[in-house]
Amino acid sequence: MQNKDACTSIMVGKKASLDGANYIARNEDRVKAIEPKQFLVKPAVKERHETYVSPYNKVTIALPEEGMRYTSTPTLDQTAGPNEEDGINEANVAASFTESVYANDRVLAYDPYVKNGLAEDSLCTLVLPYIHSAREGVEYTGKLIAELGSAERNGMQFADADDIWYMEVVTGHQWVAVRIPDDCYAVTPNQVAIEDIDFDDPDNYMWADGIQEFVKEHQLNPDHDRWDFRHIFGTSTQKDRHYNTPRTWFAQRYLSPNASLGQRPEDSEMPFIRKAEFKIANEDIQYVLKSHFNETPYDPMGDAPERKTYRAISLSRTAQSHILQMRNLNKYKTSIHWIELGVPAFNPYVPFFANADDTDESYRNVPEKMNLESAFWLNEALAEVVESHYQEFMEKDEDYQKELNEWARRKIAQVDKEAASLEGQALIDYLTEQNHEIASHYNERTKALFFELLTEGCELSKMSFKMDPNL
The missing domain is CATH 3.60.60.10 (Penicillin V Acylase; Chain A)
Incomplete structure (x- = not known):
């Protein structure tokens, strides 16, 4: 077992x-x-x-x-x-x-x-x-x-x-x-x-x-x-x-x-x-x-x-x-x-149309060790940063998830309108293309938040001390 x-x-x-x-x-x-x-x-x-x-x-x-x-x-x-x-x-x-x-x-x-x-x-x-x-x-x-x-x-x-x-x-x-x-x-x-x-x-x-x-x-x-x-x-x-x-x-x-x-x-x-x-x-x-x-x-x-x-x-x-x-x-x-x-x-749900014949490289190619070009590792890294300063970062993280859910609903509605007139391979090609766009948007937004919180985290270190500005 x-x-x-x-x-x-x-x-x-x-x-x-x-x-x-x-x-x-x-x-x-x-x-x-x-x-x-x-x-x-x-x-x-x-x-x-x-x-x-x-x-x-x-x-x-x-x-x-x-x-x-x-x-x-x-x-x-x-x-x-x-x-x-x-x-x-x-x-x-x-x-x-x-x-x-x-x-x-x-x-x-x-x-x-x-x-x-x-x-x-x-x-x-x-x-x-x-x-x-x-x-x-x-x-x-x-x-x-x-x-x-x-x-x-x-x-x-x-x-x-x-x-x-x-x-x-x-x-x-x-x-x-x-x-x-x-x-x-x-x-x-x-x-x-x-x-x-x-x-x-x-x-x-x-x-x-x-x-x-x-x-x-x-x-x-x-x-x-x-x-x-x-x-x-x-x-x-x-x-x-x-x-x-x-x-x-x-x-x-x-x-x-x-x-x-x-x-x-x-x-x-x-x-x-x-x-x-x-x-x-x-x-x-x-x-x-x-x-x-x-x-x-x-x-x-x-x-x-x-x-x-x-x-x-x-x-x-x-x-x-x-x-x-x-x-x-x-x-x-x-x-x-x-x-x-x-x-x-701490991480968003990403919508992918199932009637596709490929997935985005960031989801398909996953290295064994951390690499921020990989969606898996990027999301793991963001989760680790948010949890490490939960009280300070959770509100921004929740806003980011809400923003992406709103974006996803709008995107899906737009795709549905276009997809309604398509059939067969033309529909599959269109949905595959849209999946790549969705992955790219989520990855870029996740990177932006990750680097923002990582920068803010530097100010939250337990090793910090009030410094004399004259030094």
């Missing part, structure tokens, strides 16, 4: 969102403080005859002869596998792999993980190029699990312009999936999240063949009158109550301020799916992914005694964060892959 830290995932249905788009989003958190990431477009393939072998655990499978183009965010160091993590393919299907979850020892006793089975490092590579809908994403992954088994416990998000599906694989072969209702949102923080399964409703639930028999045979259901996947397969431990449930509490506190009244950070039974109390904007999703228990005693950037009690959503160890905006515009060809590099609390 790979040595990962954790992630936080958010899903927002099209009737719950402000713009009518489906959204899936996640912070990809890692154990390493620095894990360089690239943003790439992987080309479509035809007439391929290759076998995939994972560098991480040697899972081996023949690749399909044809695969679609897709965006991805692979790890620079691929000795532990590609870890492409997330993307949008040319059929306008998005996926995010994975939200690490934890199964209890009772279920693992009867269905342990498969050492050479599917793991996070390979999932995006082996699934996203081959699926044509969110539902097919679950079906395709389920077939791979049946064939290869799972090496880990993973939650996966799939979305298209019509549907969002969330799938949890918790043992070597057992899994379920639920369709997120259009007027709802869901948040999951490294816990088994899916609750009651209606086996009479295959339009909204999917499951591994034989899972009911598995549970019955091994007497695994602790409830008298329900089939709650979280209760049967999940955990409810002290670690959950300090590491996981507080993140759900904070997200629901923001997105469902009325329904979540009375919830506490350590509550173990907070609902996975909630109806939205207001239309959720892209900026609201950003706020949650950037959050660190803001305006509560649990904020690690504050000075309250409780500031280190719970694990926050935004971490210094976030490798990258993404928001996949599945828009129902221009025959579904202008969906947006939002990328955040650095620390979510």
Whole structure:
């Protein structure tokens, strides 16, 4: 099993969102403080005859002869596998792999993980190029699990312009999936999240063949009158109550301020799916992914005694964060892959149109060591400077993020007008060109703030002293 830290995932249905788009989003958190990431477009393939072998655990499978183009965010160091993590393919299907979850020892006793089975490092590579809908994403992954088994416990998000599906694989072969209702949102923080399964409703639930028999045979259901996947397969431990449930509490506190009244950070039974109390904007999703228990005693950037009690959503160890905006515009060809590099609390989300055939050099070429021409390293450097003088620099940093969000909305609206009259390769070429312009604007604005704060930081040194002007 790979040595990962954790992630936080958010899903927002099209009737719950402000713009009518489906959204899936996640912070990809890692154990390493620095894990360089690239943003790439992987080309479509035809007439391929290759076998995939994972560098991480040697899972081996023949690749399909044809695969679609897709965006991805692979790890620079691929000795532990590609870890492409997330993307949008040319059929306008998005996926995010994975939200690490934890199964209890009772279920693992009867269905342990498969050492050479599917793991996070390979999932995006082996699934996203081959699926044509969110539902097919679950079906395709389920077939791979049946064939290869799972090496880990993973939650996966799939979305298209019509549907969002969330799938949890918790043992070597057992899994379920639920369709997120259009007027709802869901948040999951490294816990088994899916609750009651209606086996009479295959339009909204999917499951591994034989899972009911598995549970019955091994007497695994602790409830008298329900089939709650979280209760049967999940955990409810002290670690959950300090590491996981507080993140759900904070997200629901923001997105469902009325329904979540009375919830506490350590509550173990907070609902996975909630109806939205207001239309959720892209900026609201950003706020949650950037959050660190803001305006509560649990904020690690504050000075309250409780500031280190719970694990926050935004971490210094976030490798990258993404928001996949599945828009129902221009025959579904202008969906947006939002990328955040650095620390979510301090860095902006950058919008890239997914229907492109290249990414900007600053995102594509990532050196192993710091270089400010690389978007990854530039954002990491800015985050480090802001955090080092948080009280002095946070207001300017927030203004910079707000300014770029405003610019992004205007830019996207301008591009949409032009893109409406384009088709085929002309549309792809135009969106690729616009992505380069977007990257350039964000990079230049980030450099400007970075150098401004770096200069101001020289005046904040603890080694300074009031100098006699006559010296």
